[in-house]
Each structure stands twice: as structure tokens, then as C-alpha cells.
Amino acid sequence: MRKLPEELKAILAEVDQEIAPRLREIDDQVVYNQGKVLKAFVDHQVAEADLKGTNNGYGDNDIGREKLEAIYAQVFQTEDALVRPQFVSGTHTLAVALDGNLLPGETLTYLTGMPYDTMQQVIGLAPKKRGTLIQKGINFSYVPLNEEGGVDYEEAEKVLKRDQPHIVVIQRSRGYDTRQSYTVDQIKEMTAFVKKVSPESLVFVDNCYGEFSEKHEPTEYGVDFMAGSLIKNAGGGIAQTGGYIVGKEELVENAAIRLTAPGIGKEEGATLTNMHEFYEGFFLAPHTTGEAIKGMIFSADGPIRPPYALYMQGGLTYAHDRIAITNAVNHLFF
Numbered sequence: 001m002r003k004l005p006e007e008l009k010a011i012l013a014e015v016d017q018e019i020a021p022r023l024r025e026i027d028d029q030v031v032y033n034q035g036k037v038l039k040a041f042v043d044h045q046v047a048e049a050d051l052k053g054t055n056n057g058y059g060d061n062d063i064g065r066e067k068l069e070a071i072y073a074q075v076f077q078t079e080d081a082l083v084r085p086q087f088v089s090g091t092h093t094l095a096v097a098l099d100g101n102l103l104p105g106e107t108l109t110y111l112t113g114m115p116y117d118t119m120q121q122v123i124g125l126a127p128k129k130r131g132t133l134i135q136k137g138i139n140f141s142y143v144p145l146n147e148e149g150g151v152d153y154e155e156a157e158k159v160l161k162r163d164q165p166h167i168v169v170i171q172r173s174r175g176y177d178t179r180q181s182y183t184v185d186q187i188k189e190m191t192a193f194v195k196k197v198s199p200e201s202l203v204f205v206d207n208c209y210g211e212f213s214e215k216h217e218p219t220e221y222g223v224d225f226m227a228g229s230l231i232k233n234a235g236g237g238i239a240q241t242g243g244y245i246v247g248k249e250e251l252v253e254n255a256a257i258r259l260t261a262p263g264i265g266k267e268e269g270a271t272l273t274n275m276h277e278f279y280e281g282f283f284l285a286p287h288t289t290g291e292a293i294k295g296m297i298f299s300a301d302g303p304i305r306p307p308y309a310l311y312m313q314g315g316l317t318y319a320h321d322r323i324a325i326t327n328a329v330n331h332l333f334f
């Protein structure tokens with residue numbers, strides 16, 4: 001590493017002082033979230049045998065898998081959970097959750113503007129149409145965001161009353177958009193709005209990058225089901241694959257049937273060698289998420305697409321982010 005110039009060291013000292021209170025807030029949040037995870041581990045008496053996984057082909061009676069799903073359900077305060085290595089990505093997990101709970105003729109409505117890019121392909125808004133929700137006869141609509149990047153409630157009321165959606169989606173994180181990610185408080189307000197205007201609609205949250213980024217999760221406030229990736233926060237930087245769906249029992253079961261097959265649902269799915277890293281990753285998830293947030297407080301996260309400014313994305317630890325950004329600034333500006 002090149003020696004840092006005195007001027008840059010002085011800037012670093014200033015930044016350290018400025019961000020110290022916010023870093024302390026994150027420390028407090030990490031302790032709170034770690035407490036939730038730890039309590040779930042203790043309540044379910046996690047033991048060494050749970051980490052072994054099943055290699056028996058079908059994966060019947062995988063006690064470690066069932067326990068981990070019960071732990072996710074406890075932490076997210078939901079009736080049930082599906083946590084599986086067979087989910088190849090966040091997109092796949094979201095697709096299974098939605099497709100498993102929609103029938104031809106029903107409508108899917110995004111409350112938070114146009115969906116994340118890969119979800120546009122799942123829905124059928126991109127050129128390739130084979131196997132998409134729209135091709136299967138599911139209708140799609142969305143509510144464009146207002147100028148501040150928030151939900152346009154006036155427009156939303158019209159869309160919900162017009163379309164009577166079976167599922168209303170809230171995308172928590174901004175994806176490639178320039179808006180802020182939505183806070184859990186905002187999601188609580190959005191959920192209450194949907195339940196008031198369209199009581200029959202289910203509320204689903206795309207929680208990619210959301211887990212443990214606050215003290216509370218959207219499922220504590222009336223959200224019916226929610227999904228995310230283990231290759232993001234919930235895997236703690238340890239899980240190498242997988243996704244999760246949490247929510248009402250019936251909705252989780254419907255998704256499981258879509259992931260496996262009718263008659264199988266949650267009952268099967270060998271966990272092979274994944275259980276150890278799923279447990280370890282979930283245990284570390286509050287800490288790792290806190291580290292990533294601290295890194296973003298120090299630097300700046302942004303969409304990795306033109307016009308490129310100086311962005312840092314994907315740092316797993318605060319120290320890593322700090323070193324990478326300091327080196328980049330030193331290289332470019334000194």
C-alpha cells in the first residue's frame with residue numbers, strides 16, 4: 001500500500017469524527033439483531049448434528065433443514081419459512097415466491113415503480129417471453145414513483161381499485177434506481193395502505209439486501225410474505241448459494257410446491273454440504289450486514305452503471321471498504 005499523504009490523513013481523521021455517531025448506531029443495531037438470532041438458535045437448541053445436512057438423495061426428515069427454517073420463521077416473526085440451497089439466486093427465489101402464489105387471470109402489481117431489472121424478465125417485460133408470468137396469463141401493472149422517489153399514493157389508490165391485484169409487491173432496496181431504499185417504517189405505511197384500499201390483496205416484499213439493515217423486518221408489520229437471497233445479507237458472506245421465503249404458512253407452502261412439485265412441497269430437498277454455512281452465515285448475518293452498512297457510511301454506494309463516478313460496492317467488511325476507498329481516492333486525487 002502506498003504511503004498516505006498528510007492531507008488525506010487529515011481528511012480521514014475528519015471523516016472518522018463525523019461518522020462516529022452513525023457507526024455507534026449501527027453497533028447498537030447489530031447487538032439487537034444478534035440477540036434475535038442468538039435467541040432463535042438457543043430456543044431451537046442448535047446442535048452439531050444440525051450442521052451435517054442430508055446426503056440421502058431425497059432429503060427426507062432433514063432435521064437441520066427443518067430447524068433452520070423454524071429459526072428463520074422466528075427471527076422474521078412469520079408462520080413458516082423455506083430456506084433452501086436449491087434457490088440459485090435472489091431472482092430465482094422471488095420468481096418462485098410469486099409464481100407459486102399466482103394463477104392465470106390474477107394480477108401482480110408493483111407499488112414501488114418498475115421492478116428490478118431481472119424481475120422484469122421474470123414478469124415478461126423484456127424481449128424473451130418463454131416461461132414468464134405474463135406468458136402464463138398473469139396480468140402485470142405498476143405504480144410509477146413520485147418525483148421524490150416515493151410511492152404515489154393517489155395514483156396507487158386508482159391502480160389498486162382498478163386492478164384488484166392478488167399480490168402487491170414492495171421492492172425494499174433501490175436496485176439500479178436512484179431513489180433511496182425504503183425504510184421499514186415506510187413499508188409499514190405502504191402495507192397498511194394496501195390493506196385498507198385493497199383488503200383482498202397479499203403484500204409481498206422483495207427483501208434483497210434488506211435483512212438486518214434495521215432493527216425490525218417488514219414481516220413484523222402486516223406483510224404476508226417476503227423473500228431474499230442467501231448470497232446477500234442473510235448468508236452473512238458465508239453461504240455460497242441459496243435463498244429464503246418467509247411468511248404465512250400457506251403462501252410458503254405454495255412457493256415450496258413451485259420449487260419442488262405438487263405432493264412434495266417442503267418435504268424434500270437434500271441439503272448436502274450447505275447446512276453448516278447456512279447456519280454460520282445466518283449467525284454472522286447481523287454482524288456482516290452492520291459491517292457492510294458501516295462501509296457504505298464511510299464511502300458511497302451507487303449503481304454500477306454509466307455514468308460512473310467513484311463507487312464502492314460489495315465490500316464485506318468496514319476495514320475492507322475503508323482501505324479500498326482510501327486507496328482509490330489517493331490514487332485518483334493525490
Ligand SMILES: Cc1ncc(COP(=O)(O)O)c(C=O)c1O
Binds near residue numbers: 090172
Ligand atoms: C432489489 C433487488 N431485487 C432482486 C435482486 C436479484 O438478486 P440476484 O442478483 O441474486 O438474482 C437484486 C439484486 O441485486 C436486488 O437488488
